[in-house]
Amino acid sequence: MLPVVDAMVAPLKPPAAEPSLQERLRTEVSRAIQRNLKGLSYLGSPAPAVGLMPKTLLHHRGTLNLYHYHATTSDVYRVPILFVMATTNKAYVFDLAPGQSLVEFLLARGYDVYVMDWNAPAGDERHLTIDDYVLDFIPDCIRRVQQDSGIGDVTVVGYCMGGVLSTIYSALHPDGPLKNLVCFTTPIDFKQMALWQTWGDETHFDVDHLVDTVGIVDRDIIVNAFDMLRPAGLVAGRIRLWDNMWNDDYVKSYRMMDRWTTETLPLPGDYFRQVVKELLRKNGLHEGTLRIGGRRVDIHNIKAPLLHVIAEHDHIVPPACAHPLVARAASKDKEEVALPGGHVSLVAGPNAVKRMWPKLDQWLERRST
Amino acid sequence: MSTSPIPDPLQLLRKAVARLEAGGNALANRAMDSGEFSGALHQMVGLSLGMQKTVEKVIGNYLKKANLPSRVEVAELAQTLHRIEGKLDRLLPAEERPVASPRPARTRLPPEHPPKAAGKGAVAAAKKPAAKKSSGPRTRRRAAGG
Numbered sequence: 001m002l003p004v005v006d007a008m009v010a011p012l013k014p015p016a017a018e019p020s021l022q023e024r025l026r027t028e029v030s031r032a033i034q035r036n037l038k039g040l041s042y043l044g045s046p047a048p049a050v051g052l053m054p055k056t057l058l059h060h061r062g063t064l065n066l067y068h069y070h071a072t073t074s075d076v077y078r079v080p081i082l083f084v085m086a087t088t089n090k091a092y093v094f095d096l097a098p099g100q101s102l103v104e105f106l107l108a109r110g111y112d113v114y115v116m117d118w119n120a121p122a123g124d125e126r127h128l129t130i131d132d133y134v135l136d137f138i139p140d141c142i143r144r145v146q147q148d149s150g151i152g153d154v155t156v157v158g159y160c161m162g163g164v165l166s167t168i169y170s171a172l173h174p175d176g177p178l179k180n181l182v183c184f185t186t187p188i189d190f191k192q193m194a195l196w197q198t199w200g201d202e203t204h205f206d207v208d209h210l211v212d213t214v215g216i217v218d219r220d221i222i223v224n225a226f227d228m229l230r231p232a233g234l235v236a237g238r239i240r241l242w243d244n245m246w247n248d249d250y251v252k253s254y255r256m257m258d259r260w261t262t263e264t265l266p267l268p269g270d271y272f273r274q275v276v277k278e279l280l281r282k283n284g285l286h287e288g289t290l291r292i293g294g295r296r297v298d299i300h301n302i303k304a305p306l307l308h309v310i311a312e313h314d315h316i317v318p319p320a321c322a323h324p325l326v327a328r329a330a331s332k333d334k335e336e337v338a339l340p341g342g343h344v345s346l347v348a349g350p351n352a353v354k355r356m357w358p359k360l361d362q363w364l365e366r367r368s369t
Numbered sequence: 370m371s372t373s374p375i376p377d378p379l380q381l382l383r384k385a386v387a388r389l390e391a392g393g394n395a396l397a398n399r400a401m402d403s404g405e406f407s408g409a410l411h412q413m414v415g416l417s418l419g420m421q422k423t424v425e426k427v428i429g430n431y432l433k434k435a436n437l438p439s440r441v442e443v444a445e446l447a448q449t450l451h452r453i454e455g456k457l458d459r460l461l462p463a464e465e466r467p468v469a470s471p472r473p474a475r476t477r478l479p480p481e482h483p484p485k486a487a488g489k490g491a492v493a494a495a496k497k498p499a500a501k502k503s504s505g506p507r508t509r510r511r512a513a514g515g
Contacts, residue, residue: 075475075476149475151475205411206411213418213422229398232390232391232394232397235393365479369479
């Protein structure tokens, strides 16, 4: 979920030693020239290619795509991994570019990787609800992963709202076939999201009117809501882009994340309505009042080994909002890891490469045999 | 820390941008965390939706009279065609489909010494783990029911 372009790009490395005034002048003149030259080509060049790791589309149904990534090692761990992407964004954030791809990293470490990705919902999908995602899409994909891999156990990895859906699925299916549950920055206690609480208050926000009018909640509404959490970030991001225009790596990272943000997905109206009413206003997942398919969702039912990776500086899902997952789950083997970084830089970008990916690998490798 | 007597103007700009960003965000968040702001925001959204609905209705009536499809109808038609194409692809004979690459054996076992950090390149890191230690994640383990 979300547009945090500046969180993704690599910060400038400080010089090893203090350069002389002459060297500084030379560097700055060179950078100024490159800013102008590269700035012009930036305006005219196409969007960067993303999601390049070879994969097979195993299943497509409306808003749902299930991909299987091609193995790059001669042997893999027994248990396949199924990623559940957040419903507002494309899953190529896990596969941005060679060297910046979590999928590439996991394949090289010997995992068998499947990804649930989303397309923009069509008009006739406006009535999809959380129930459809949790009781239809996820179980359907797990069955297909089992069938394709020939293995009964599956590790599910959910990111943000994908984590919420995976958590609900796990709570409703405590007896398997889930082998492990991994969540990235997954909100549980929605009362801790202060601004969302104010904006979503029923005194001012008539969600029924919005959903009944539009059917599908437009991406602009979603993008604007996230941008409003950090309104100064957009301007600061542009200034940093200009400052780093000479730096090809920075510009490439910026453009990939800018493309990802631009391709934010609209949401099915009834799903959006349910999120606002049941999760945001009633705090149903935290309070234990959420009912999916007529059954109460109790996080305490989760028994599978659980890893929750949260970001210390997450402005969308603050740590206080994410803590209750590990605190409440009944899993004997459970761990919460708080890493420096933001909502997006936790999973992609230089910080993720250094911090989250190795941690994920270390946790998974002993639980994937 | 810089020891040069002449300050770097771009470095000063970077620091100023970071300060302004943090301050601007905090100020805006305080201002937006109020019922008044929320009310005004949703009033604007409601107004915009009302206008959108009216415009769509007027254009819809015009297109109907001109016997032309609306954008939504064309999009729905495209979606239907897309689904038919998908179904046709799945009905193709097996020999016309690309041959699946041979599946690797599911025999991999965890290494004795897991990597501490992924290093610069993902693949390079996977094949040859970097020795540099990551900046210690805060980890909490809890017993069952914790």
